[in-house]
Amino acid sequence: MREEMSRILMIEDDEGISDLVRYNLEAVGYTVQVAREGNSGLRMARTGAPDLVLLDLMLPGMDGVEVCRQLRRGGSVPVIMLTARDSEVDRVLGLELGADDYVTKPFSMRELLARITAVLRRSREGKSAPPTLPERETIAEFVIDRAARRVLIDGAEVRVTLREFDLLSFLIGHRGRVHTRDALIQNVWGPDFGGDQKTVDVHIRWLREKFADRSPFQIVTVRGVGYRLDLAGEAVPGSASQSSAS
Numbered sequence: 035m036r037e038e039m040s041r042i043l044m045i046e047d048d049e050g051i052s053d054l055v056r057y058n059l060e061a062v063g064y065t066v067q068v069a070r071e072g073n074s075g076l077r078m079a080r081t082g083a084p085d086l087v088l089l090d091l092m093l094p095g096m097d098g099v100e101v102c103r104q105l106r107r108g109g110s111v112p113v114i115m116l117t118a119r120d121s122e123v124d125r126v127l128g129l130e131l132g133a134d135d136y137v138t139k140p141f142s143m144r145e146l147l148a149r150i151t152a153v154l155r156r157s158r159e160g161k162s163a164p165p166t167l168p169e170r171e172t173i174a175e176f177v178i179d180r181a182a183r184r185v186l187i188d189g190a191e192v193r194v195t196l197r198e199f200d201l202l203s204f205l206i207g208h209r210g211r212v213h214t215r216d217a218l219i220q221n222v223w224g225p226d227f228g229g230d231q232k233t234v235d236v237h238i239r240w241l242r243e244k245f246a247d248r249s250p251f252q253i254v255t256v257r258g259v260g261y262r263l264d265l266a267g268e269a270v271p272g273s274a275s276q277s278s279a280s
Contacts, residue, residue, distance in 0.1 A: 043084035045075030072096030091117035
């Protein structure tokens with residue numbers, strides 16, 4: 035995906051700064067969303083699947099440090115921190131939390147654009163080789179054994195089809211992240227699949243029926259985007275999602 039087609043979420047409470055940055059980013063082709071405080075920004079990051087987050091450190095509600103910490107618990111979306119604080123301690127803290135870069139206010143748009151381009155490029159290069167999922171994962175009494183292609187709950191095998199297993203394996207391996215139907219088709223069915231996107235919805239429904247009330251996770255529908263697998267107790271409060279297929 036080209037940089038100019040990327041989706042950027044800016045979490046910034048200063049309206050003047052966010053309007054200026056949004057105008058300049060959209061002028062070069064980015065799609066930009068803005069959140070004014072930490073809690074809503076975290077929800078938008080979880081449900082909107084941005085390609086990059088511009089994150090202010092000083093925010094009302096949940097501050098940028100905690101937002102970054104929460105984002106890193108559930109995924110690997112690139113984060114560039116924007117802040118007026120320029121101490122070495124703050125920079126190190128942001129990077130230790132998992133921020134990909136750190137830009138101090140006031141900054142030039144040329145510098146910010148260059149940083150965004152570099153971080154997005156590194157992110158795409160890192161995704162070009164898909165990560166190897168572990169052969170076996172255990173979550174409470176749930177076990178997915180990729181080597182043996184078996185799913186167990188409380189030691190008993192749950193029968194799943196070939197495609198159901200592949201879909202569940204992908205969602206478990208990338209839990210906490212939102213996946214569009216297109217992304218699921220590319221990663222599970224493969225780029226040569228020529229069927230309808232609704233096949234994703236059907237397989238999701240089958241998985242929910244087989245694992246309802248029997249597993250430590252839920253497959254959540256994120257309205258207008260796609261699906262996300264959450265472990266019990268890890269769903270984002272107030273997220274714009276529902277359990278039934280859309």
